[in-house]
Amino acid sequence: MTTLALALAAALPATLTAPHPAQAQPQSPARAPAPPAPRLTHTADDLTLTVPPSRAAPGYRLRMTTGQLSFTTLRSATTVLATAPGDTGALRFRTDGTWQHATRVTDWTWKRGVLTLTADTTAPGATVQARVTPAADRYRLDWQVTGVTPERLGLAYDLASAGHWYGHGEAQTPDGGPATDQPWPLDSGEVVHPAFGPASYYMIDPFWYTSRATGLRVDTGQVMDVSINQDDDGLGRFDIESAEPYRATVFVESTPLDVYRDYVDLVGKPAKSDATYRQYAEPVWNSWAQFYTHVDQAKLLDYAQDLHDHGITGHALQLDDKWESNYGNMTFDPKAYPDPKAMSDTIHDLGFDFGLWVTLWINLDSDQYGYAADHGYLLKDAADPAKPCTVTWWNGTAGIVDLGNPEAKSWYEGRLKTLMNAYGVDGLKFDTRFFDERCAPHEGYRPTDYQRLGAELADEYDLQGVGIRVHWDTAAHRAGFVTRQVDKGTGWNSLRASVTQNLAISTIGYPFVTTDMIGGSSSQPAPTKEVLVRWAQSAALMPLMYASTSPVDTIDPRSGKPVVYDEETAALYRQAIARHERLAPYIWAQVQQTLKTGDPIMRPLFFDFPKDQDAYTIGDEWMLGPAVLAAPQLADAPTRSVHLPPGTWYDVAGKKTVRGGRTLTSYPTPLGTTPVFVKLGAKGSAEALRALR
Template sequence: MLLAVLAAALALPAVALAPPQNAQAQDARTRPRPATAAPQLSHSATELTVKVPRSRNAPGYEVHLTKAQLSLRTTRSGATVLSTAAPDTGALRFRTAGAWQHATQVTGWSWKKGVLTVTAATTAPGATVRARLTPAADRYQLDWQVTGVTPERLGLAYDLKSAGHWYGHGEAQTPNGGPGTDQPWPLDSGQVVHPAFGPASYYMIDPFWYTSTATGLRVGTGHVMDVAINQGKDGLGRFDIESADPYRATVYVESTPLDVYRDYVGTVGRPAKSDATYRQYAEPVWNSWAQFYTHVDQAKLLGYAQDLHDHGVTGHALQLDDKWESDYGNMTFDPKAYPDPKAMSRKIHDLGFDFGLWVTLWINLDSDQYRYAADHGYLLADAADPAVPCKVTWWNGTAGIVDLGNPDAKAWYEGRLKSLMDTYGVDGLKFDTRFFDERCAPHEGYQPTDYQRLGAQLADQYDLQGVGIRVHWSGAAHRAGFVTRQVDKGTGFDSLRASVTQNLAISTIGYPFVTTDMIGGSSGRPAPTKEVLVRWAQSAALMPLMYSSTSPVSTVDVTTGRKVVYDAETTALYREAIGRHARLAPYIWDQVQHTLKTGDPIMRPLFFDFPQDKAAYTITDEWMLGPTVLAAPQLTSAPTRPVHLPPGRWYDVTHHRTVPGNRTILAYPTPLNTTPTFVKLGTKETEKALKAFR
């Protein structure tokens, strides 16, 4: 019947910006496009207007700068698509002596060689703002600074509604538990309050935001930012930098959000390769963390592996997570818990899994390696007193961090890793924690942002087994092509829903190879219910990769210490989700190859493919997997769910029928064995996708 449906369906110089960080990674579609006609400036008593004409590949736009109080309003085809905040907040803001000030009246301007330079008075006595706007066909650069005083912070503020809805950012801190249990989508539908938004953060974040009006903002900084989007429901987007350095922002102006995304990827670079192999896309990786947390030992790990094997719950690797070392940083197995780690590794391999280990660059003060590393200068120095090692507190105690900027420290650490892997037959690693902390000083000749690159280069030498790594912010992180795993989630439906919108956020800031947190969640919460575990597996099966931990056979509730035994249906439905994902692997692998050519995300919001579909911009529980598969899994305990279908003709996988798009099915039945999934008919990938769902 599928083939019959398929057969029936088929029968029917201008001014340019400074060179981006990764010019070699760009193609003609993503690099800054020169305007076919030069930008023009007009002015009146109240306004300066920079007009960039429409070109073959760009829609054209205008930037209006008010003179009475410096503000910026961007228009496209006469309609406003982005505006800075109202005068009482101020557009170009800065904090000095503990108080916020902002630019006011324009006091002078010049237009030379296609660059507009303005000066403005401010609300701070003796302080002046000097700003430069450099237009190109599909974006403009806004650079500005404060003179006369030394500011503590510089910031831009925008009226959120002027640009429709806002997206991007990555993992968002929110008053409602984000990113663990809350990830608003769009961002303005909730509140984002992220005061330590920076390159050393453990969160997967980038200083890039885009909107439903097809504008985008990228802040070029290596400093910590304070980002607030609709904080207190104030309707503002505030993007502040903790530095007096000049503020450098790029504003993209395009025809669709996907075009904005492509411009951004053209700036930071697309993946040069996929770190994960075909098998790692096709099969889940199993990790011990949510199954045992730190209450793990050799016998428990082998019982876990045997149980999965005996119940036909397959996977390509089994990883031993946190708490295998005698002390953190020793890189030696605790002999009480692991009497024969070589035999343990052999048994895991005999069961058909690769063997992986959790590792970190953080060495606890009570480790027998800490003194050695400190004495040899292998640890990051303290920012306040570079004569002593930096000490950082984390979830496992107090530690120093191996300094990857020190070649000797890096060689020492890598030598210990390789010896560990060779000795115990370790196939891959899960790198955890961060590579830098703001309390530390970078090695001479390096900046804090360099440690994202250094961490990426280190990890790139090892098989990360499909769990990936959490590096971000620098172009090196984008180009490395790592799988990106989310921050730990809870074990309820709220976290499952957050895992979906968070993947949409991460994959659309340039990290396309996404997976959720471990299926079923973790975070030391009660074990997931049968319904949450099954629904999470069904959802993850329609994402690029599956990252598993909680066994669908049985687990331990960490809050009570009691064993939780799932029924046979749980195991069967989880196994079915794994099978569906495996059948989708050829299609997913095609999308990986497409991403390597274009940078386009694999898992993406509906409006990337259907920008004219207004309903698509606020849908939080559906996504496109490539251009052909629409996923709409049940993410609640309800017996039905609404399913929105964009324009086109769709094949309903569950009911084996063709249905028209451009409508919403209000109550699609979702018994526990049903995952609403649709295949778009008439695409180049339709046949391969339909084959996966037979």
């Protein structure tokens, strides 16, 4: 039988081959009917897979041109995702430093629900083989190159075909992202992220979704090179630095929230919340932005006392970087910390838990490096496995404890627990990464496994509401960690980026989000009063508050001179903390709901209002659960516009009920005012009203 005949036979309606009714087995009344089967049609120019609508999915068509292979996804006759046109090519690969792409389809078969395609390419002697596997709300696209060994494989899309793009996580951009820039939507700026991979320090996942309710998940453990609208080219390029087959899933749904839920079904929703109720209700205070590495016992105790005396509450106080005698020693520097146990006791007496910053990185000048290296406790060098892998970081050159080696993990944890027991340490802030691409994984492990190993390690300790930066692996999704952002600057641009970045992180499957330390933490000049207060007001309307810069006084890291804030600063900061604490019962109810559904707590307006087209480009407002709309002032301005989706809303600051489906222009925002609205009738609205009034 010819290829065409086989395809037509496979595409015949199911009724032609179904058993006679008298021979069929009776269906159970409780069993849902099977979804309609996909069917294939073809012309001289294209192949079209049609997936009919079902009770749970809208259905779609996938049209593939055969003159030059391309993929166009349609829902209700409207294009919702299309690959890049012309010389860019849909299925692309690089060989000998030159990009090539698939061209004419030379053969295809449709068998047992799988469409297999073979295509020529622009590279002599190279062909592409692709498999499309349709399902009710998605299709798998797996493909590879034969005839040559490619350096990279890539998919390219026409961004405009899908509307606006979201997801990705913390994005590298030419404008300073992710520290000071996080475009929302992604296509409104430029994303140029060449080392997008599982060992990255950035919180990222290979998942993107669109305003037209499509989504892309790339299933890989390799480093990717991702660019979205680079040089305003209107393209999304998702390249893998590997010759391994490219595996992707394209979701086709009715709303972006449905796409998100499909993705979470794949990677897993949180099994628990790592943070406790108190950690949601009160901020954690961390020494980093207050002192950076210029910290010692006396300064830390003065910091704690100042917060206590000014009524600025918190559940924990963490000593961040620069307490060790050398990085990896896991012993206090005796000059800076003459009595660590007394320091810990005093912090406890002031009502705080005590926490420490820790890392698996051991500097070469640490007195533990030689011991760890001699015992094989460090990751090996990828190029020369006979020696430990050494990596340069912001505190020197180090080796990394190999969590894939059970003896190394036991040694590390034993030292950690001895330290905690000796000094009354209640919790930890794990920092840096658990793996580096320059290293070789332990025998039997892959690089991606180190996200799981890191998650399993951290899960044994109280992370005190600052969480941990693990991603990409399903264990990271299911662990339920709080996710803290990468360090931010101290200006308005970083405050705005902290909001859109939380929206990005929470909608790739990490729902328990917090911004970077309130006021920023990347060694820029100390935040102004206005930035510090506005950041606290913004964070008060998020799941958790992560604090460092004291609203009483701080130290400018550039000049080393003290910065003293006025009493209004401390008073407004206290108000923000009090508002967040009053919201804690409502927030905690959202945490429980997330554990059931996986839905993010802090989310873009269009997750709740998908028909509101204006909502898709708003990056300075968000929903906190189904009832609270937050629209804090994120700029140095006396007013702001507030978009209200359809419905009836209570304006908390204005103390009145307002109609939605419109934009309130020039809403007044003096420093003591934070616009926030409650959707009347929404689940939890009564609880939210009690808290916010």
